[in-house]
Amino acid sequence: MHDKTIAQLSAALHGGEVSSVELTQHMLQRIKDHDGRLNSLVTVTGEQALEQAKAADARLASGNAGPMTGIPIAHKDIFCTRDVRTSCGSRMLENFISPYDATVVAQLQQAGAVMLGKTNMDEFAMGSSNETSYFGAVRNPWDTDTVPGGSSGGSAAAVAARLCIAATGTDTGGSIRQPAALTGITGLKPTYGRCSRWGMIAFASSLDQAGPMTRSAEDAAIMLSAMAGFDERDSTSAERPVDDYVATLGNDIRGMRIGVVREFMGEGLDAGVGVSVQAAMAGLTRLGAELVEISLPNAGLSVPAYYVVAPAECSSNLSRFDGVRYGHRCEDPKDLQDLYERSRSEGFGPEVKRRILIGAYALSAGYYDAYYLKAQKVRQLIAEDFRRAFEQCDVIVSPTAPGTAFRLGEKADDPVSMYLQDIYTIAVNLAGLPGMSIPAPASDGMPVGLQLIGNYFDEARLLNVAHQLQLVSDWHEQSPAGFE
Amino acid sequence: MSLTPDEVAKIAHLARLAVTPDDAAALGRDLSNILDLVAQMDAVDTSGVEPMAHPLEMAQRLREDRVSEENQRDRYQANAPAVERGLFLVPKVIE
Numbered sequence: 001m002h003d004k005t006i007a008q009l010s011a012a013l014h015g016g017e018v019s020s021v022e023l024t025q026h027m028l029q030r031i032k033d034h035d036g037r038l039n040s041l042v043t044v045t046g047e048q049a050l051e052q053a054k055a056a057d058a059r060l061a062s063g064n065a066g067p068m069t070g071i072p073i074a075h076k077d078i079f080c081t082r083d084v085r086t087s088c089g090s091r092m093l094e095n096f097i098s099p100y101d102a103t104v105v106a107q108l109q110q111a112g113a114v115m116l117g118k119t120n121m122d123e124f125a126m127g128s129s130n131e132t133s134y135f136g137a138v139r140n141p142w143d144t145d146t147v148p149g150g151s152s153g154g155s156a157a158a159v160a161a162r163l164c165i166a167a168t169g170t171d172t173g174g175s176i177r178q179p180a181a182l183t184g185i186t187g188l189k190p191t192y193g194r195c196s197r198w199g200m201i202a203f204a205s206s207l208d209q210a211g212p213m214t215r216s217a218e219d220a221a222i223m224l225s226a227m228a229g230f231d232e233r234d235s236t237s238a239e240r241p242v243d244d245y246v247a248t249l250g251n252d253i254r255g256m257r258i259g260v261v262r263e264f265m266g267e268g269l270d271a272g273v274g275v276s277v278q279a280a281m282a283g284l285t286r287l288g289a290e291l292v293e294i295s296l297p298n299a300g301l302s303v304p305a306y307y308v309v310a311p312a313e314c315s316s317n318l319s320r321f322d323g324v325r326y327g328h329r330c331e332d333p334k335d336l337q338d339l340y341e342r343s344r345s346e347g348f349g350p351e352v353k354r355r356i357l358i359g360a361y362a363l364s365a366g367y368y369d370a371y372y373l374k375a376q377k378v379r380q381l382i383a384e385d386f387r388r389a390f391e392q393c394d395v396i397v398s399p400t401a402p403g404t405a406f407r408l409g410e411k412a413d414d415p416v417s418m419y420l421q422d423i424y425t426i427a428v429n430l431a432g433l434p435g436m437s438i439p440a441p442a443s444d445g446m447p448v449g450l451q452l453i454g455n456y457f458d459e460a461r462l463l464n465v466a467h468q469l470q471l472v473s474d475w476h477e478q479s480p481a482g483f484e
Numbered sequence: 485m486s487l488t489p490d491e492v493a494k495i496a497h498l499a500r501l502a503v504t505p506d507d508a509a510a511l512g513r514d515l516s517n518i519l520d521l522v523a524q525m526d527a528v529d530t531s532g533v534e535p536m537a538h539p540l541e542m543a544q545r546l547r548e549d550r551v552s553e554e555n556q557r558d559r560y561q562a563n564a565p566a567v568e569r570g571l572f573l574v575p576k577v578i579e
Contacts, residue, residue, distance in 0.1 A: 097562065099562065191539075192539045193540050193542075206537065206538050206539065235545055236540070236542070238540060301527070301528060304522045304524040307518055307521055307522055315499060319499075322500070324564075324572055325572055326565075334575065335575050336577050339574060340500040341501060344500055345502040345503075354514055354515065356499050356501065357492070357495050357496065357499055357501070357515060358519075359499075360495050360498045361495050361519075364498060371522065374526075375522075376536050377533040378525050381528065381533060416517050419518075430539075431539060432540060
């Protein structure tokens with residue numbers, strides 16, 4: 001059962017071959033049996049899941065069910081879930097029980113999805129390896145001495161090990177796509193504004209986006225349909241109707257122009273990953289698409305620009321954690337200053353503190369122009385590079401990550417080396433474009449991701465290309481050993 | 485770009501984070517490395533380029549000035565560390 005996709009399970013549920021309660025019980029048992037080795041879940045909501053499954057079965061029986069009804073999923077612990085702990089991977093929110101549901105959570109619940117629990121993540125979404133979580137590192141099911149990537153490492157590991165059928169993730173600099181690449185699953189970051197950020201704990205408000213993490217592009221299309229849409233409560237939500245992502249999956253991609261980013265295929269890319277990505281791209285040409293080389297001349301500046309913009313926005317967003325209204329409070333604060341300083345210093349881990357400090361520095365008097373303003377101008381240049389590139393092609397491809405999953409602890413002492421994990425993904429967030437990672441052939445037995453980048457609100461085309469490739473290849477059907 | 489422990493202390497104060505003298509040295513080094521990464525932006529001339537705050541062409545939406553939320557104070561205060569009669573308790577602010 002757990003090897004099946006949303007599409008297959010939905011058919012089975014609607015056909016009465018299996019009930020959501022059976023499916024949910026099965027997945028909860030799998031979590032008990034296997035998650036000890038992975039640490040992918042922070043909170044398991046067993047009782048609630050079974051109640052939701054019962055309700056889903058009732059809807060399926062009365063003919064009032066959709067494609068997500070009865071499907072067991074998990075939510076990244078950055079999404080507020082009503083009456084359930086929402087920790088954001090941090091000591092700061094270790095005991096925070098959210099009084100409301102994030103819009104994305106509410107929409108999936110309305111669609112009838114069953115929540116198995118909350119997945120582990122890098123603290124406050126800051127990281128590329130899921131090693132900064134207060135609740136301990138997550139391990140990659142393909143090799144438990146390696147990282148699953150981050151910050152949505154828990155969601156990626158859980159989906160890859162088939163402990164849930166799909167999961168939600170968030171992506172600010174690559175946090176859906178990079179872990180999807182390292183664990184061999186499909187992850188999509190929609191266009192900025194496509195999914196509501198209401199109830200999604202903010203890291204960098206001009207970059208954050210929610211998205212589906214699944215085992216196929218078809219599943220991502222189904223799940224995105226339930227997640228996307230205008231939300232009045234999110235002032236950055238796009239007032240734009242949601243495309244029918246599933247309807248266009250079957251379109252022929254012959255003649256489509258696929259741009260290959262010259263700057264992303266050279267130095268810094270692991271040779272094995274390069275070979276794998278070339279093989280995936282060859283798959284696209286066999287389908288009749290045409291590869292054209294394109295250039296993003298300012299792409300090399302995306303990591304420097306991001307490490308100003310994102311920390312600056314995070315220093316502002318995390319200032320709400322002050323020990324006053326919710327979250328961790330230090331013992332016996334002697335005055336207000338002490339309350340703030342100790343609550344925050346005790347509640348936040350070292351990576352979060354580093355980023356808050358860089359952000360505060362970049363925004364402080366005398367440095368704002370040299371750093372923040374400069375970074376925003378570089379951001380404009382990067383967006384313009386993409387605009388020009390999309391005049392020559394319909395979809396852009398590149399590797400998702402520069403290598404395969406690295407060993408736990410390998411990059412722990414070198415923050416900058418960790419930041420470079422996102423060299424191919426960050427530009428996409430800076431421009432606000434939709435991006436996706438799908439499995440390419442493995443390299444030395446470890447998963448590799450092919451990144452697809454689309455024009456604004458062109459998720460349907462990305463999903464179409466990905467799905468067509470998945471119809472003629474089986475890289476996305478591979479599963480890690482030991483989790484059968 | 486090297487940050488002194490003094491500068492680290494100043495920024496830490498701005499961010500309301502406590503940094504011990506021991507941490508300050510290591511933090512100074514980490515932050516300096518990040519600033520070296522960031523300095524790569526100086527390689528490009530951006531005079532005349534519009535800063536981009538936001539990926540979408542949109543202005544802040546406004547709505548009717550009408551009450552739309554119901555009072556759920558008790559529910560929202562359930563996570564508060566210290567509450568009395570609906571008020572959040574903090575150490576004395578005014579001397």
